[in-house]
Amino acid sequence: MSAPRGQAEASTGIDTTPPPSVEVLGVRLHDLSLAQLLERLQHGVLVTPNVDIIMRARTDPAFLELLNSADFSVCDSRIVQWACSFLGTPVRAKLSGSDVFPAFCAHHRDNALVRVYLLGARPGVAAMAQQRINRRLGREVVVGAHSPSFGFERNDAECRDIVARIEETGATVLAVGVGAPKQETWIMRWRPHLPGVRIFMGIGATIDFEAGAVRRAPPWVGRAGLEWLYRLLQEPRRLWRRYLIDDLPFLWLVLRQRLGLNTASRR
Structure with missing residues (x-):
């Protein structure tokens, strides 16, 4: 997904070095604070993997490749953030799209x-x-x-x-x-x-x-890692299968990764 960057872009002083990254179940996540992301996000593609996206990528190689080719891939889930810490590769922030987007707009209010x-x-x-x-x-x-x-x-x-x-x-x-x-x-x-x-x-x-x-979940719900439950209660008919069936194996698979038992190739 990354496009070549011209000399004009290189001359702006933008930091184009790849951000530090970690991996959860084959999906790469960049370890950035919100301030660092806003400073770096001058070009390219931003994706925000959460539990559902990571689980989808496990069964869709093309989607996995797409995610891992993004210029910026940040952790959109408190549960995924906890998983990173459990794996010994913590990320400094949970950066959901609903946090990043308004912060980005405010950051560029006068731009x-x-x-x-x-x-x-x-x-x-x-x-x-x-x-x-x-x-x-x-x-x-x-x-x-x-x-x-x-x-x-x-x-x-x-x-x-x-x-x-x-x-x-x-x-x-x-x-x-x-x-x-x-x-x-x-x-x-x-x-x-x-x-x-x-x-x-x-x-x-x-x-x-x-x-x-x-309505978005109150901040304390997000901090507790229960935003998924809040959304499920709002839209049970649409989301019950995603959260209660499709995403359920996530923690077990993270444990297997911690033990070195997953077969997914490391990137």
């Missing part, structure tokens, strides 16, 4: 070169998020928003229309919130068609949170 486009959520929700963010920051940081149709990623004509919409706004940052692995796969597929966009982010449910369409 006219940062123009964000939101892609995702239900009809009208992305536009509402755009209004709320710009009102909060006092600048048109978000220059466009679009809620695509269900299954849009399989429709090349619709995707090309979305690309044209993004290009028309002059956006330099694209935040995609359509869930994993769809958002990361879409970014990989269409990134070459968006030369004006320097930063791509997969941000999951963040657009819903920013619009006020879905």
